[in-house]
Amino acid sequence: MNVLVTGASSGFGKSICQILVEKGHKVVGFARRRDKLDALKAQLGDNFMPVVCDVCDFASIDTAFSALKLDKIDVLVNNAGLALGLEPMQSLAVQDWTTMINTNINGLVYFTQKVLPQMVTQQSGLVINMGSIAGSYPYPGGNIYGATKAFVKQFSLNLRADLIGTGVRVTNIEPGLCSDTEFSNIRFKGDDEKAAKVYDNVEAIKPDDIANTVAWLVEQPAHVNFNRIEMMPVAQASGPLAVHRGE
Ligand SMILES: NC(=O)c1ccc[n+]([C@@H]2O[C@H](COP(=O)([O-])OP(=O)(O)OC[C@H]3O[C@@H](n4cnc5c(N)ncnc54)[C@H](OP(=O)(O)O)[C@@H]3O)[C@@H](O)[C@H]2O)c1
Numbered sequence: 703m704n705v706l707v708t709g710a711s712s713g714f715g716k717s718i719c720q721i722l723v724e725k726g727h728k729v730v731g732f733a734r735r736r737d738k739l740d741a742l743k744a745q746l747g748d749n750f751m752p753v754v755c756d757v758c759d760f761a762s763i764d765t766a767f768s769a770l771k772l773d774k775i776d777v778l779v780n781n782a783g784l785a786l787g788l789e790p791m792q793s794l795a796v797q798d799w800t801t802m803i804n805t806n807i808n809g810l811v812y813f814t815q816k817v818l819p820q821m822v823t824q825q826s827g828l829v830i831n832m833g834s835i836a837g838s839y840p841y842p843g844g845n846i847y848g849a850t851k852a853f854v855k856q857f858s859l860n861l862r863a864d865l866i867g868t869g870v871r872v873t874n875i876e877p878g879l880c881s882d883t884e885f886s887n888i889r890f891k892g893d894d895e896k897a898a899k900v901y902d903n904v905e906a907i908k909p910d911d912i913a914n915t916v917a918w919l920v921e922q923p924a925h926v927n928f929n930r931i932e933m934m935p936v937a938q939a940s941g942p943l944a945v946h947r948g949e
Pocket residue numbers: 708709710711712713714715732733734735738755756757758781782783784785805832833834835876877878879880881883884885888
C-alpha cells in the first residue's frame with residue numbers, strides 16, 4: 703500500500719514508518735527536520751520517501767504534494783502534533799496556543815483535504831488521525847492541547863458522516879501516556895529533567911505499540927471501520943473529578 707505519514711522524524715511517526723516499511727508498504731514521511739528524515743531514509747531504503755514539509759504552512763504542504771507521484775494513496779496517517787507548556791489558560795503564551803492550533807488542527811485539516819479528492823475518486827482509502835486521551839479527559843494545563851485533540855476526535859467522526867458511501871474509512875487513535883518520543887521535551891521546551899519526570903517509574907506505552915496498532919488497522923477488511931481506538935498503559939487510569947474545598 704502507499705501510505706503518507708506526517709510527523710515522520712520522531713516518536714510515533716518514525717516508528718509507524720519503520721514498521722510499515724518492514725511490512726512491505728511504500729511510505730512517504732513528512733516532517734520539518736531534513737537530517738532526521740535522511741537518517742530514516744538511510745535505514746529504510748527505497749520504500750521510504752522523505753519529504754520536508756511544515757504542516758503549519760499550507761504553501762509548504764502544497765509544494766510537498768506537487769512533488770508526490772503516487773497514482774494511489776491508500777492511507778494517510780495525520781500524526782504530526784505537539785503540546786506546548788502546562789500553564790493555566792490565563793498565563794499560556796499566545797505563541798504556544800497558536801502553534802498548537804495551527805499544527806494539531808489547521809495542518810491536520812489541510813492535509814486531510816489534500817488527500818480526500820483522490821481517495822473519494824478511488825472509492826477507497828483510510829485516514830488515521832492521531833488524537834489523544836487528552837481530547838476526552840481534561841487535566842490541569844491541558845487547556846488548548848486537549849481542545850485540539852477533542853477537535854480531532856469530532857472531526858474524525860464528522861468525516862465519517864461526509865464520507866459515507868465513498869468507501870473511505872476514518873479512525874481516531876487516542877493514546878494515553880507514551881514514552882520514548884520527543885513529546886515531553888517539546889512540551890517543556892528542552893527541559894530534559896522535567897520531561898524525564900513524566901515517565902519516572904512508570905511503564906508507559908511505546909511508539910511501537912502505536913505503530914503496531916496502525917499496521918493492524920491498515921490490514922483490516924475494507925468494509926470495517928474502527929471509529930475510535932483509545933489506548934493507555936495498564937499503569938494509567940482516569941482519576942476522580944477535582945474538588946476545591948474552602949479553608
Ligand atoms: N507521546 C504521547 O504521550 C502522546 C500521547 C497522545 C497523543 N500523542 C500525539 O501523537 C503525535 C506524535 O507525538 P509523539 O509523541 O510521537 O511526539 P514527537 O516525538 O515530538 O513527534 C512529533 C512529530 O511531529 C512533527 N511535527 C511537529 N510540528 C510539525 C510541523 N509544524 N510540521 C511538520 N511536522 C511537525 C515532528 O517533526 P519535526 O519537528 O521534524 O517537524 C515530529 O516528527 C502527536 O500528534 C501527539 O499529540 C502523543
